[in-house]
Amino acid sequence: MLKKQIFSLLLIASFFTSYVLADYTITQRRTMEGSSMEMTVQAKGVRVRRTNKVDLGKDEEDDPMVKQMMAEMMPSLTYISQCDLKQDLVLNESKRSFFVEYHDWSAAPPEKLALRPKQKVQIKGTVTFNTAIEDSGKRKQMFGLNARWLKYTIDTVFSADSCEGAKTHKMVQEGWFVDLTLESKGCDPPPMPQGEDGCRPRPVYKNMQNAGFLLEGTTTYFENGKKTMTDSIETLALSKATLDQALFEAPKDFSEVDSYSELMRGVTGPADNTAITRISGKDTDDGKAKSVKTVAIDFFSGSSSKVDQQQMRELISDRLTAAGMAGYLVTSQAELTTGNFKNVIAVDIKKTKESGGAKIGGLFGKVTGTPDASKLGDSEAEIVITVFAQDGKTVVGTASANEKVKGSINDAVRAAIEKALSGLITKLK
Numbered sequence: 001m002l003k004k005q006i007f008s009l010l011l012i013a014s015f016f017t018s019y020v021l022a023d024y025t026i027t028q029r030r031t032m033e034g035s036s037m038e039m040t041v042q043a044k045g046v047r048v049r050r051t052n053k054v055d056l057g058k059d060e061e062d063d064p065m066v067k068q069m070m071a072e073m074m075p076s077l078t079y080i081s082q083c084d085l086k087q088d089l090v091l092n093e094s095k096r097s098f099f100v101e102y103h104d105w106s107a108a109p110p111e112k113l114a115l116r117p118k119q120k121v122q123i124k125g126t127v128t129f130n131t132a133i134e135d136s137g138k139r140k141q142m143f144g145l146n147a148r149w150l151k152y153t154i155d156t157v158f159s160a161d162s163c164e165g166a167k168t169h170k171m172v173q174e175g176w177f178v179d180l181t182l183e184s185k186g187c188d189p190p191p192m193p194q195g196e197d198g199c200r201p202r203p204v205y206k207n208m209q210n211a212g213f214l215l216e217g218t219t220t221y222f223e224n225g226k227k228t229m230t231d232s233i234e235t236l237a238l239s240k241a242t243l244d245q246a247l248f249e250a251p252k253d254f255s256e257v258d259s260y261s262e263l264m265r266g267v268t269g270p271a272d273n274t275a276i277t278r279i280s281g282k283d284t285d286d287g288k289a290k291s292v293k294t295v296a297i298d299f300f301s302g303s304s305s306k307v308d309q310q311q312m313r314e315l316i317s318d319r320l321t322a323a324g325m326a327g328y329l330v331t332s333q334a335e336l337t338t339g340n341f342k343n344v345i346a347v348d349i350k351k352t353k354e355s356g357g358a359k360i361g362g363l364f365g366k367v368t369g370t371p372d373a374s375k376l377g378d379s380e381a382e383i384v385i386t387v388f389a390q391d392g393k394t395v396v397g398t399a400s401a402n403e404k405v406k407g408s409i410n411d412a413v414r415a416a417i418e419k420a421l422s423g424l425i426t427k428l429k
Contacts, residue, residue: 024180025239026213032231032299035331043180047248048081080248089250092263098250099263105200125162127201130155131209140176142215143238147176152211163199164393168224175217175233228301294326295428296341302349306409315417316345323425336392343428344392347417350382350400352409380404381412385420387427397427 026041042049078091086103102108105123131154138149152173160166215235221228250256257263297313310329317327327345330336336344354377382402389396401420405412 023240023243025237025241025243026215026235027237028215028233028235030231030233032229032331035329037331038236042243042247044243044245044248046083048083049247050079050081052077080250082248090260090263091250091254095263096251096253097255097257097263099257099260101260104203122163122199123202124199125159125201126204127159127162128157128204128206129208130157130206131211132207133209133211142176142178143235145178145180145238147178147215148212149175150177150211152177152214158201162201168222170222172220172222173211173214173217174220176215177212177217178215179212223301226301229299293342293428294328294340295320296336296344297327297329298336298344298346299330300347300349303352304349306352306354307349307413308410311410312347312413312417315414316347316421319418319421319425320428323428325428342390343396344388344390345424346386346388348384348386349413350384351380352382352412353380354378354409354412377406378404379407379409379412381409381416383413383416383420385417385424387424397424399424 024041024043028039028041030037030039038053040051040053078089078093080089080091082088088101088103089098090101091098131152133153134151136149136151140147150173154171156169156171158164158167214233215238216233218230218232220230297316300307300309300312313329317329320327328341380403382400384398384400386398387396388394399420401416403412403415403419405415
């Protein structure tokens, strides 16, 4: 499954560029698997504020039921990096509360920890960060700034005795970077968010380099050496207007909580991980909203490059809806961290195989507009579907399928999903 830490890696990348020369407000759009999110990054001095907004589309944006659903599953969170204090703030606007995440909990001042008696702190193992920059030599002007085409790699290695055991993450950004930072300074990023029972690894930093700020390009994610997904980013606007210092502080009328889980507890909406049945665009028979169990459908992993993920994930959502649940297609890894889901479904494509006849038939079908023309050859897909509990780690159930069909790879994956999912749905009810 694509872990929630992938979103944290994205945040970590931005922490390397926290020291800015002047005030900036940058609005960007990140696109992933056909879905998009608008991000706003505001910087003043050594502090950076980040907010995200999922693009629902015009029709959904004006729908009060959809807005309610999003409020239940994705409470509005704001991330504020306070590098000068070696800490970050996470604000929950709906609860009017905030949580302080220290960059290194093993070095957190005892007097600060004493103010948070409920906060569990367990330091196990290490997480080592290492970066590398490859410069293509290409240059151009973007928003009045000198942009360089770079390849920026962040490797993250967890030790075997860390909270979640030995594993590796890699994030590779390629595109146009600009310098908004003071090269003589830097801000060590925080490690991944706390695990179960407040467990965190001790961060170790090696060969930390500053690539600058990515204005346009792609980000590819890997876990344990395997590619998990790729997204693209574009900058919509860049302003140098002076920003209010209050934007980078905890609001005075917000209360501090002892843990991230407490920050997320009791958000607007039902407390039993339910959501509006309108989640898949389907109303109840009487036209009224009804609370049902919500299941997140993660992005596929493994050999998924030739698979229409949007179509296959919608298939899973439809099957969940038919079973009286709500299947929600996540648009970012942030949603797995902040979303109010009862379960998470992950699909791992172990292998796919398509005959020459299927490839030729598929091409002919696209040209002629005749879908059946694609069913001229054989295709095979082997998948594993895993259902996780709310924590995204505990396995509720797993099922595998290996299907051969007359048709395209998508036809084979569809058949495999239908076969594997049928037995798992009963475990979700």
